[in-house]
Amino acid sequence: KSISEGYDIIVLDSISVLLEPVIGSSEKRSWLLNYFYQLPVLLNGLLILVAELPFGEEKLGLGSIEFIVDAMIILKHRVEDGFLTRIIEVRKARGAPIHIAETFFSITEDLGISVFTPPVLAELPVEGGEVKLVCKYLKETAGHYHRGFIINIFYPPGPGIGLEVFLGILALAIINNMKALVISYTHPSLIIRENIKNRLVMSGLSSEKAERVLEKYMIITALNPHAHSLTQLVARELAIIEQVKPDIVVFYGVHLARDHITGLTTYLKELFNEIMYLKSKRLIDIRIGCCLDEYSCNVETTLADVTYKFEKVFREDGSIDTRIYVYRRFKEPRVFMGNYVNECVKEWIEVIREYAEKL
Structure with missing residues (x-):
């Protein structure tokens, strides 16, 4: 029938x-x-x-x-980091080569089955064209950036780290006509946005112009890394990136995403595949966090194109200085003092202010 x-x-x-x-x-x-x-x-x-x-x-x-x-697909599941992870296995597909046998999928209401394509590249990608830097000290130490660069910024443990770096990212986006996507693991997007806005207002921008600058050049979202398995977290990140289509991706609080993963080898494998995938898309990948585990930070430094490592220096008179160690690929490490950051902040704010005046 x-x-x-x-x-x-x-x-x-x-x-x-x-x-x-x-x-x-x-x-x-x-x-x-x-x-x-x-x-x-x-x-x-x-x-x-x-x-x-x-x-x-x-x-x-x-x-x-x-x-x-002609084709055989197996749907199964396993427990990963305490979460249920759904796996799809393509066991057979007549006439088609199978390079990746298993991958993650989800079942979503009103959508059905969504299959996550893992960011695994057969060959290592090269970066894109050169981008302009703001701040003469960055130019002296890091030289230059390219589209697709992987940049680590490591701070000593502390709450609300790296607020000034967002000003540098905003200035970088403005001068190169880029859009930045911030994925936060530590604070809600509203908190980060308000703190950046307040910093701009303190620098002389009106609240309205600060809001308009952020609206055009920076999108901020937040994910709880402890609410996902590693595979699910990567899938969520890449889905957001695909939707926003930014030029710069900022992962804020990477130490939390790293710390809750039980297998370091698995984490580094997923990290390497993700950053290489972003490099293949010519996206500047900026990862901000603390060095809770020195070994992991050292490994991530070897994967990056540029790493900035902030360290506090406690003096006998009770004062505290900051040193920034700069590791640039194929170059000897450089070091400069924290007062250089203040000079960079001035240049970043000047670029932002000049653009805001045109709005």
């Missing part, structure tokens, strides 16, 4: 109940399998067979049905 009514797709759910009774009879099983094999030809369409995978098993155990199908 289905064939006579002219359907293009037939879904049989479930084939398990049909095959289980004939597993012991090779003749009946062969007849049934041959029927399924010929049915798509008669349909001139698509036949989808749904089977239940026994819990804990990796194969169906329904005879040779796995060998006659």
Whole structure:
């Protein structure tokens, strides 16, 4: 009846109940399998067979049905970092090479199944064109940036770290006509936005102009890294990036995202694939956080194009100075004092103010 009514797709759910009774009879099983094999030809369409995978098993155990199908997809799940992670495995796809066997998927209301394509590149990408820097001290130590650069900024532990860096990112976006996306792991987007805005107002901008500058050049969002497994977190990040389509991606509070992952090897693998994917898209990747684990920070430094590491120097008279160590690829490390940052902040604010006056 289905064939006579002219359907293009037939879904049989479930084939398990049909095959289980004939597993012991090779003749009946062969007849049934041959029927399924010929049915798509008669349909001139698509036949989808749904089977239940026994819990804990990796194969169906329904005879040779796995060998006659053109494609075989396995849906399963596992617990990762305490969260349920849904996995889709492409076990077979006739005529098509399979480079990635497993990947993450989600089931969303009103959307259905969404499959996450992992950012795995066969070859390492190169960066794009050079971008302008604001601040002569940055030019002296880091030289220059390119689209696709990976930049680490590590601070000593403390609340609300790196607020001045957002001014530098904003100035970088303005002078190069870019858009920056900030993904925060530590503070809500409203808190970060208000603090940047207040800093601009303190520098002489009106509240309205500060708001308009932020509106045009910086989008801020926040994710709770402890509410996702590592795979889910990467998927959420890349989905946001794909939606916003920024030129600069800022991950704020990366120490929290790093610290809750149980397997460092898994984290570094996901990190490397993600930053290489962003580099292939010519996105400047800026990662801001604390060095809670010196080993992890050292590894991440080796992956970056530029790393700025802030350290506090406590003097005998009770004063505190800041030193910034700059690691630029293929160059000897440089160091400059914290007062240089103040000079950079002045230049950043001047660029922002000049643009704001044109609004």
